[in-house]
Amino acid sequence: MDYQPPKFDLSLVDRETWSIFRYRAFMPLEGEYWREISLGEGMTPIVPFGEDVLLKMDFFMPTLSFKDRGAAVLISHCKAIGVESVVQDSSGNAGNSVAAYCGNAGIDCEIFVPEGTSPKKIDMIKAHKSRINVVPGSRDHCADVCRNKVVKEGKYYANHVYNPFFYQGTKTYIYEIYEQLRRIPANIVLPLGNGTLVIGAIKGLEELLSSGVIEKMPQIILVQSEYCDPFIQAVQTKANKAAMKTPLKPTMAEGIAIGAPMRSEEILEYIYKYAIHLIAAPEDRILEARMALAARGIYCEHTTAANYAAYLKYCEVYGKTSDCLIPMCGAGLKSDH
Ligand SMILES: Cc1ncc(COP(=O)(O)O)c(C=O)c1O
Numbered sequence: 001m002d003y004q005p006p007k008f009d010l011s012l013v014d015r016e017t018w019s020i021f022r023y024r025a026f027m028p029l030e031g032e033y034w035r036e037i038s039l040g041e042g043m044t045p046i047v048p049f050g051e052d053v054l055l056k057m058d059f060f061m062p063t064l065s066f067k068d069r070g071a072a073v074l075i076s077h078c079k080a081i082g083v084e085s086v087v088q089d090s091s092g093n094a095g096n097s098v099a100a101y102c103g104n105a106g107i108d109c110e111i112f113v114p115e116g117t118s119p120k121k122i123d124m125i126k127a128h129k130s131r132i133n134v135v136p137g138s139r140d141h142c143a144d145v146c147r148n149k150v151v152k153e154g155k156y157y158a159n160h161v162y163n164p165f166f167y168q169g170t171k172t173y174i175y176e177i178y179e180q181l182r183r184i185p186a187n188i189v190l191p192l193g194n195g196t197l198v199i200g201a202i203k204g205l206e207e208l209l210s211s212g213v214i215e216k217m218p219q220i221i222l223v224q225s226e227y228c229d230p231f232i233q234a235v236q237t238k239a240n241k242a243a244m245k246t247p248l249k250p251t252m253a254e255g256i257a258i259g260a261p262m263r264s265e266e267i268l269e270y271i272y273k274y275a276i277h278l279i280a281a282p283e284d285r286i287l288e289a290r291m292a293l294a295a296r297g298i299y300c301e302h303t304t305a306a307n308y309a310a311y312l313k314y315c316e317v318y319g320k321t322s323d324c325l326i327p328m329c330g331a332g333l334k335s336d337h
Pocket residue numbers: 065091092093094191192193194195196197198255256258301303304329330
């Protein structure tokens with residue numbers, strides 16, 4: 001995508017719009033379609049959690065995950081260019097988002113999810129009136145099946161990883177943090193499966209940097225699953241591509257269980273360029289982390305608890321890490337099964 005937003009400046013934020021579209025001066029939007037498509041996504045609070053941690057409550061969203069940031073922009077684009085029907089593959093949350101926004105936009109939608117996807121996510125997709133295919137095998141295989149359909153039937157691929165419009169939505173994660181805190185915390189934790197929040201967040205940070213709004217990049221800390229860690233493996237051998245055949249074992253962190261991430265080269269370039277740290281969420285500490293959060297009123301899904309479990313592990317490896325912002329990406333009710 002050849003789009004260069006203007007220099008970031010809070011005076012260009014439309015404070016009368018209570019959604020991510022308050023940042024539309026920095027988005028490649030066509031027309032005013034977003035007005036009928038927005039479901040009030042974004043504007044999620046930042047909540048202190050102890051002395052060292054800030055939680056960004058990104059499951060306070062129309063479909064209860066951060067994916068609404070990207071889907072709102074992507075489906076506004078689809079509407080603007082006259083798309084009538086889309087297909088999409090997902091571990092569940094992105095499918096929920098695309099299905100909801102398509103429902104609102106009056107666009108026909110078909111979603112592919114891998115077997116084992118949380119039943120609540122499947123129910124939500126159906127409720128939004130999308131067709132759903134539960135594909136036997138891994139998340140990576142599910143993506144292959146969906147892409148075959150795209151190629152064979154010439155369908156529009158409203159995929160959160162592939163489609164650049166999605167990142168124009170996820171970058172608002174960073175704009176919001178800056179608008180709320182008037183600074184960027186020293187440490188930013190992000191989950192890394194296919195990297196849709198990671199790429200969006202880095203784009204947002206680069207924009208703030210080149211606009212002179214921040215002076216340096218924060219320390220970015222990326223979370224993989226202990227059982228599915230292609231990026232950690234790639235960095236160990238300084239590779240420029242990340243892929244593993246299948247996850248070693250099934251993980252509770254279903255949202256980040258991506259063995260062959262589509263944009264691994266781009267993400268590895270960022271990792272090397274910005275000296276990004278990677279950390280594996282210990283599988284046996286995900287439930288414990290989920291309970292620790294829930295005990296203090298924060299009921300997140302297992303993949304999101306993995307972010308906190310990984311942070312605790314990070315502190316053991318790198319020492320006490322203060323001023324750290326962790327995203328609460330998905331709601332707890334979605335992964336109760
Ligand atoms: C709750 C949650 N967190 C993190 C992720 C990881 O996002 P990505 O695969 O874009 O890195 C997902 C993806 O579905 C998710 O649902």
